Amino acid sequence: MLTKILSGDMPRSTALAVVLIAILIGLAFAPFIFPGVRSVDTAARISIFIVLVASYDLMLGYGGIVSFAHTMFFGLGAYGVALASTHMGRGFDALLVGSVSGALIAALLALLIGLFSLRVRAIFFAMITLAVASAVAVLVSQLSGLTGGEDGLSYKIPRALGPAFKFADGELFGVRMDGKLLKYYLVFFSSLILFLVMLRIVHSPFGRVLLAIRENDFRAEAIGYRVVHYRVAATCISAAIAALAGALYAIWLRYVGPDTSLSMEIMIDILLMVVIGGMGTMYGAVIGATLFVLAQNYLQNLMDVAANAVTGVPILPDLLNADRWLLWLGVLFILSVYFFPTGIVGRLRQPR
Amino acid sequence: MSHPILETTDLTVRFGGHVAVDRISCTFNTGELTAIVGPNGAGKTTYFNLISGQIAASAGKVVLNGRDITRLSVAQRTHLGIGRAFQLTNLFPNLNVLENVRLVIQSKAGRGFNMFSMASTHDDLTTPAMEIVERVRLSGQALQPVSELSHGDQRKLEVALLIALDPLVYMFDEPTAGMSVDEAPVVLDLIAELKHRKDRSILLVEHKMDVIRTLADRIIVLHNGALAADGEPAGVMASDVVQEAYMGKELDIV
Incomplete structure (x- = not known):
């Protein structure tokens, strides 16, 4: 049963199993274990980023394809939901139409870019994605009539997902049974299902072909796999799932804007999360995204505490000033790449 | 039982001014093992690449089972029945x-x-x-x-x-290169087994003369990208032109 759900990809390391179970439990019961707007928001972000990073890993770690357009696909899904909700009015039908059309457009765009550039060389694809992603980002900020430009769009989502909606009286373990809770679980379960689907894809016959292509595309072609078709298919699937992650993000935030869903910064964050977690492992996305989002949200606080604790000592409080959190995030990243070149998952799975 | 399965007609490839494979016309039969010999740089591997599709032909045709496959991709040719093992291990x-x-x-x-x-x-x-x-x-x-x-x-x-x-056409490019004396027979036995099935065409690029003697039904000799000789092993090996120009040294060793 468990083997089937995980598609036969057991953690193969006790430490990894413990960490994964802890993350799963943490996310599954976040509203109860960590009540509070900010912590639940962090948990939702982690769930969404796990999907986004895993979809990138599907392309990079399994397909060996480097893309810089992943935030663009993410943004397409987010804007899909935003535009549908703005123009169709609040409702689940708008969410569905927005998510599905965002995913379809993302897949279609990936198909076009892929057919155009994956025939040639992988590096060419990377360049094209960079160009297209920049063009789309500029378009979104210029077409302000449609997209709200730099200000982005705020819209209403169904009442059933809002704090005013109560689906049961009273409280469960001190948590109100409201739409906010429903919304969290919509995000959590959608992310979980999308992740498990990707886990299945990478362990399917198709996933094995991707591995073969990453290992030796020349030979993969010689045993009868049309490499371009597989690369394009992997890119399309990855783009569609990234768009669905974007749709979840848009539902969660009830806002989209270039900074939250299209910026190059997010693209770099995704790359870091994949590398920190471990490329080509899927579970690396879980660990990478969790660590990174936690650090993004709590490193500042942690440093504040640390800086206060060492007041009076020379230099240290300045170094630990909360404003310097990005510096320390960078240091953490360099250290993790230095000590775990195969990512955290690769390291934990190493036989010793 | 022995019928043509693969044919190349005036198959040519040029790299800049250099003609690597020069108008090779040759037919390969089912149930036959053809050894392809020639000095280094004669164009044996390039000829293989043209047949299996890793390199596009500048001119000429490759026909498999009556179908022109000259413009097809490697994977398409594989599905139609061309199979290739590589000289440098490629796994x-x-x-x-x-x-x-x-x-x-x-x-x-x-x-x-x-x-x-x-x-x-x-x-x-x-x-x-x-x-x-x-x-x-x-x-x-x-x-x-x-x-x-x-x-x-x-x-x-x-x-x-x-x-x-x-595949219908097996292409081996020096299958025992670098193998020890103990290991090579495993591979050679498999090739002999295939040959005795009589329902496949086998192309074998090989330098070792003892291997060619035991396995080949036919030998073609390439030199400077062109077909220099084609025929029964005994006849080809004995022919003066082959003896002197291409295989003199190797025959001395055996």
């Missing part, structure tokens, strides 16, 4: 031995786009793959990554991939 280094073979069987079964089932549950692919791994005497290493295998074992796996593909 999937971080996948295990069984998975390397299984991928070939999966390709033949056309299941590459199956996305929602677990590959490990396709027993009808795994079982034949394991049989082939046993035939090349690698069952002990079946679950080892290829990168950990010895050179000789990698050569065996290279041949195993071709046997798993079971």
Whole structure:
């Protein structure tokens, strides 16, 4: 049963199993274990980023394809939901139409870019994605009539997902049974299902072909796999799932804007999360995204505490000033790449 | 039983001003093992690349089973019945031995786009793959990554991939290169076995004269990219032109 759900990809390391179970439990019961707007928001972000990073890993770690357009696909899904909700009015039908059309457009765009550039060389694809992603980002900020430009769009989502909606009286373990809770679980379960689907894809016959292509595309072609078709298919699937992650993000935030869903910064964050977690492992996305989002949200606080604790000592409080959190995030990243070149998952799975 | 399966007509490729393969017209028959010989740089591997599609022809045609395949991709040719083993070992280094073979069987079964089932549950692919791994005497290493295998074992796996593909035209490019005296017979026996089936055409680029003597039904000689001789092994080897120009030294050794 468990083997089937995980598609036969057991953690193969006790430490990894413990960490994964802890993350799963943490996310599954976040509203109860960590009540509070900010912590639940962090948990939702982690769930969404796990999907986004895993979809990138599907392309990079399994397909060996480097893309810089992943935030663009993410943004397409987010804007899909935003535009549908703005123009169709609040409702689940708008969410569905927005998510599905965002995913379809993302897949279609990936198909076009892929057919155009994956025939040639992988590096060419990377360049094209960079160009297209920049063009789309500029378009979104210029077409302000449609997209709200730099200000982005705020819209209403169904009442059933809002704090005013109560689906049961009273409280469960001190948590109100409201739409906010429903919304969290919509995000959590959608992310979980999308992740498990990707886990299945990478362990399917198709996933094995991707591995073969990453290992030796020349030979993969010689045993009868049309490499371009597989690369394009992997890119399309990855783009569609990234768009669905974007749709979840848009539902969660009830806002989209270039900074939250299209910026190059997010693209770099995704790359870091994949590398920190471990490329080509899927579970690396879980660990990478969790660590990174936690650090993004709590490193500042942690440093504040640390800086206060060492007041009076020379230099240290300045170094630990909360404003310097990005510096320390960078240091953490360099250290993790230095000590775990195969990512955290690769390291934990190493036989010793 | 012996009928033409593969034909090249005036097959030519030029790299800049250099003509690497020069108007080679040749027919290969089912049930026949043709050895392709010639000095280094004669164009043997390039001729192979033109037939299996890694290089596009500048002129001429490749016809398989009556169908012009000159413009088809490598993968398309593979599906029509051209199979190739490579001179420099060319495998999937971080996948295990069984998975390397299984991928070939999966390709033949056309299941590459199956996305929602677990590959490990396709027993009808795994079982034949394991049989082939046993035939090349690698069952002990079946679950080892290829990168950990010895050179000789990698050569065996290279041949195993071709046997798993079971094409109409087998193309071996120096299959025993660098193998030890103990290991080479495993590969040569497999090739002999294929030959005795009489239902496949085998093309073999080979330098070792003893191998050619035992296996070849026919020899073609390439020199400077052109076809220099073609015929029965005894006749070709005895012909003065071949003796002196291309094989003098090698024949001395044997």
